[in-house]
Amino acid sequence: MSDGHDTHHTDDDCGCSDAEATRPAGAGAVPDGGTATDGGTATETGGDFEPVDVFGGEDMDLRPGADSCYKCTSCDTSCPVAEVDDSFPGPKFQGPEQWRLKRKEDTEIDDSITGCSNCMRCDGACPSDVPLSQMHNSARGEYVDNQMDKLSREYVRNRILANYGTLARVGSKVPRLTNAVMGNSLVQKVNEKVLGITAERDFPEFADETFRSWWKQRGGPKVQSEEKRIAYFHGDYANYNTVEVAKALVRVYEEFGYEILVPDQRCSGTPMFANGMLDDARRSAKVNVENLGDAIENGYDVVASCTSCSMALRQEYPELFDFEGTETVSANTYDALEYLLVNENVIDPVRAVDGDQLDLPDFAYHAPCHSRNQGLDRQAVELFRHLDGVDVEDVGDSCSGISGTYGWKEEKYDYSMEIGEEMFEHMEHAEGETGMTECPTCSMQMEHGTGYEINHPLEVLEKALVETDVEV
């Protein structure tokens, strides 16, 4: 693979203030195996010939991948938004077609780009390796930077939603007060009227104590190991809200003999990508790449408990940014369950558990889009089918509909629920009346649509392996 794509955007092209830190869209993740995710340019250019050499180094943006689209519409077929929202032209338009239209002078990004929920399903559907979600992210970033009114209600609202972590940092200092205020129906009405944040949803409650303060109080890791080391990327949600998921990760990994590091970190950037706030995302990513890169250098692999976080670190960072070490972080980041399944024998201990003795219900499992896109959609059902007495049923391949911040927007709420309808129905038909998923916002949507309590696979694993006497 040649590095012939290293031609930079002009500021105008990428619409970002920090063009130095930005690689051209399409320069994509090129793993060691030499397979490009950028539309196959690596395999299709034989020998020493490299097309970009012909142009002699002037600024340009080839946007590789647009030409690989042969309009089969597989992406449109897989798009959950296009299925319910008649005003949304679908991923094919938002990617390759938007790109071609925009080549004409004075043609702006079509504002329908803000309808994309960033579920990234189109990536997995495209038989031609067109980097669709990357094109959408770049187009959305450009739209927000150049065309969006920064004083508009929509921009302010999106900025607030995208920077949930900042709010959470403040709110979690006084969790009970914040919970009381945010749970107040009057406040919710005001949020909807003033900000366009739907009043239909319950604001996620803050835990009494953040994961990081628990970790500090505990004195950090209880297991020391030279060989088995992971750096935990908890993200904002497991830190401020679902602290029990983060604790489950710690207990399960320590049970398997891992030394755990909890590096300083910011939001993975997923909600920022989804709202076109690429400058915010870049600031977060820079911190994360630096800190996680240091950990990797010290022998740690990065593990995330949220599949949108791992997706951001693995795919979106190398697609959108070019900090030193981005590729290394991408190649050494894993989902928590995935990492155990690759590196440890998890199946035999799970098989040895007497599931009937456990206080575990049957589960209705939903695979988040961002786990599906990483090829992790089957891991929970395939692992837990070895757990006697506990049934984990896959509730189908539909999107949950919330897609992070998408379902929080007042104008998107109804679409969000319509997308989720199929999942709600499947959940209600499933044997189990407890839900299971890896994604915190999918979890919110599952609970909102069915009233079920939702667990993370790590919590189930904790109950099965840590709270019993099974040898792992």
Added chain:
Amino acid sequence: MAIEADVVVVGGGLAGATAALSAAREGVHVHLISAKESTLRQASGLIDALGYPDPDGRSPPLANPYDGVDDLPDGHPYRVVGADALREGLALFDDAVGDRYRGGHTDRNALVATTSGRAKPTARYPRSVAPGLVSDDRDTLLVGFEAATDFDAPLAAERLTAAGVPFDVAGATIAFPGDYRADAAVTRLAHALERDEDAGNGRSTRQRLADRVRPHLGDAERVGFPAMLGDAHVEEVRADLSDRLGAEVFEIPTGPPSLPGIRLEDRLFEALDEAGVSMTTGNPVVDYETDADGDIDRVIVDRNGARIPYDADAYVLATGGLVGKGVESDRDGPREGVFGCRVPAPDDRMAWSEAGAFADHAFARFGVDTDERLRPLGSDGEPEFGNLFAAGGVVGGADVAREKSASGVSLATGLVAGRTAAEEA
């Protein structure tokens, strides 16, 4: 460590799914890896076995696919694995799909009307397509939608008439009821029919659709629509529309995105799940490692940058041909993309293709050469690896587009590759 199984199948199309089912039936643990969502969703959903064994001979379509196997050239996959493998492959398919498909009651090909107005010989077809068979002599109305431009119903009717079908056939184009984008996705319209959404004026989608078709009905006893009559509940939609129209409603298979293909994918993956097959989709196999004997020890999957090893005793290669991207080609020649297996081709590049789009092109037969156990062979005629078995489009020797044999080749070779891989495990 690695993710472990007895057999790893690389590829999630019809051949990969068949190989995985076939191996799982032998009692081994199978892991199927597909780089993308299954290509089954791009496929028509029809299962062709062999329609034209000698496409240049201008012979009529073949009534019985098994009769044509001996006329195929040496090295054709059917000649390698034998007609019985095709028979067993179809039986495995019938077992997996149950009553969703028709055609298993006979060895004969059926003639299914296509969107371009041709009669295509095929071995198995979805139940929703069955009432539209060209051998049936009931008068027919074909209905296309303005939004779904892939199907020009009046033109298809004209062509079928010219082909001498034994019934009267007319075509009509109507607007899909309800307020949708002019270029709405077929899946959007299919869901509108399935949910029988409100289509305005207090009436539902199906109700209004029937009202719009009725004036065109004439003496037709059956009505064909492009295959978008719902997704999971197509039979319910079809029964309802048939009832409203007083004529039997059927589907005409379309190009991608294909609802019959999506339904078939759903069913086959459900069957794989029931058979205990583990599955990973969305990530390509990018590398492999060999053991001391030169056999494949593990394959490496690229998961967004991370290299994940999958270990097995035997491997099935079912990544597709040139179109499916299992076979790659550049100016130096074609080669198999994952393990670098040899793909024989004429040295003279000019001999790769002939003049004329539908001529007997050499490239159409590109693929690996195999022994009877379907192990890809190197230039010395020896298996490239002792534990690698090939299935489907990546196997050379068939011109599936002209022969109308793609699904049958996948089923026959998938069956054998899966079984031999399981024996090795």
